[in-house]
Amino acid sequence: MLDVMKLAVAIGAFAASATASAVAGAVDLRGGYGYGYGYGHGHGGGGHGNKTCKHKPLVNSKALQASIRAPALLNGSQTLLNFAYSYPDRNRLMGGGGHNATVKYLVSQLEALDGYYTVELQPFSAVVHAGATFSLFIDGANTSAGVFDYTGSGDVTGTLVVVANQGCELTDYPSTLSGNIALIQRGACEFGLKSAYAGASGAKGALIYNNIPGGLDGTLGVPPRPEGDYVPTLGLSQDQGAELVASIAAGTTHNATLIVDAQVENRTTHNVLATSNCGALNTTLMLGAHTDSVAAGPGINDDGSGTIGILEVAKHLAKYRVNNAVRFGFWSGEEEGDLGSNHYVDSLSPAGLADIRAYLNFDMIASPNFIHAIYDGDGSSFNESGPAGSGEIEKFFEEYFVSAGENFTATAFDGRSDYAPFIENGIPAGGTFTGAEQIKTAEEALQFGGTAGEPTDANYHGPGDTVDNLDVGAFVLHAKGIAASVAKYATSFESLPPKGLKKRSVAGGVGRKRRAGKKGRKTAI
Incomplete structure (x- = not known):
């Protein structure tokens, strides 16, 4: 029932x-x-x-x-x-x-x-990201960025430190991140995992840059998550991220300031169900x-x-x-x-x-x-x-x-x-x-x-x-x-296999882990 x-x-x-x-x-x-x-x-x-x-x-x-x-x-x-x-x-x-x-x-x-129809309302409650105000300054210059839903809030400043690979393993985050800002490429795992790993490594904030043309925003996913709390997290375009990574590799030091005020609320809402x-x-x-x-x-x-x-x-x-x-x-x-x-x-x-x-x-x-x-x-x-x-x-x-x-x-x-x-x-x-x-x-x-x-x-x-x-x-x-x-x-359902046949039709779908979100927004893939 x-x-x-x-x-x-x-x-x-x-x-x-x-x-x-x-x-x-x-x-x-x-x-x-x-x-x-x-x-x-x-x-x-x-x-x-x-x-x-x-x-x-x-x-x-x-x-x-x-x-x-x-x-x-x-x-x-x-x-x-x-x-x-x-x-x-x-x-x-x-x-x-x-x-x-x-x-x-x-x-x-x-x-x-x-x-x-028999029409019904089904209530439930959940945490919602209701919006955020934010600013990003790199080397003192106001810089365009996107914001991630459920980002942490704060006014943080630090040196940009490049995270290895795509930041999907805790070992990708260097010890020099402590007290600084992580610069992470999009891809291979959830945005939220990258933000949580950055925080677990001592970073004050994180910038995630796109791996395809264009700017980047999205969601970190509803907290909490076992890897830790989210830090203030903003998104950069592919061009912005690639330029910063190349400059840092050439020996230039870049400082970033993230000012983020996120509004997260608990709300009650309803599904609507209508059955003939x-x-x-x-x-x-x-x-x-x-x-x-x-x-x-x-x-x-x-x-x-x-x-x-x-x-x-x-x-x-x-x-x-x-x-x-x-x-x-x-x-x-x-x-x-x-x-x-x-x-x-x-x-x-x-x-x-x-x-x-x-x-x-x-x-x-x-x-x-x-x-x-x-x-x-x-x-x-x-x-x-x-x-x-x-x-x-x-x-x-x-x-x-x-x-x-x-x-x-x-x-x-x-x-x-x-x-x-x-x-x-x-x-x-x-x-x-x-x-x-x-x-x-x-x-x-x-x-x-x-x-x-x-x-x-x-x-x-x-x-x-x-x-x-x-x-x-x-x-x-x-x-x-x-x-x-x-x-x-x-x-008629005559064109479908008999009712109760639960096996998937080809290999690859059985037992997969549920992925948060939809259509590429909720994950970094």
Whole structure:
């Protein structure tokens, strides 16, 4: 049984153009609602159809896809942007005003569908990096830099000392670091490990420089960690770091001052769960997208696009009957390390886990310099597969893009988004992705258009992640792909291996350590 708070009263629907000012009371989600404990779906075979589904036609893929249209996707995205901009922080960070308004909006939209779904709020609490002010001076000159979430705070000065290799072993940190500032190259291990090792070696602070063109920021990961506390940690571009390393090797001494004031808070937040009131619960299809942004921006592609994409499919699915129950998970806390999806999966009983026949994840589906990427479920591209059935899901999405006359490519199935806890529990999974901070290759530019040598989303985790920078064509294509996948698996799971087969489909995925974060941001890889 899930430990959830079940919504007990209906909430009036918001218009698609609603703004956060209209739901300013959403900061306290408990206010004005009645709640009861308990998970309303129950385990067991067979269907649980009611009068909301009994006389509806069976879901039809072409019809469901046709109902997904650009204006609705853009209106929904604008609503999320309005929520963010109605608060001083101008973001939808987990547990903040913009995010709470998002949660309340989702509940209202789902509850307005004439009882088609059982809608629930699942609360949890976590530490959040709410922002930071910072400055960097090198040899007295004000220097541009990025900041890492969960950085330590302080006003520290010391000599720059180059760390050996990529700083992934404690032995890479020389004794001369004591009382000084570590200069570390990105790569091979988590940013947080580098900061903690720097502190454990006596460094006052750390500068991590990029190993690809461009500046660098990210997250150290939610503290604490066993290697030690984080020191004040800022990011440099590849050019800045390489110039400093070469200069130090030539015998020049450089001094750095890091002034960092980080705000770290404990917040309560909510997942939103919506389960169809028809279809067999013991063969449930689950879909997910995350509802939170980073502190730096409103997160309209990351992952407002996935949120609105699955919401639109959920709204139009309510016109139909399904054979298999469909559950939509709107996750909080992904940007802090997949917190909401992990909390949900950890709360499930073995029977509840067994009921989920497949999980589909949609995180960033409207990137401006897009690729059409599919999670590498069979491991054929990245040698890291999902549980048995994931390869078949990958093949389904390949066939979808072919049928739409579009090229596709694979993206690593490495656990850096909300599908991670599902695949770690043997649930077949898949989904699509249009790119984040990674640089588009010349080959990808030939496949998908756009500009080689630039990020697939130059606004990733920044203030420019707004409606204006969404690619509408990619958004519609991937949202229709969501609709196609729901129509297929809500009707039948015959194309997947038998239920209960937990072995992964190729070597390389079994027993891997969970990696914090997603899409390269949370780790240094």
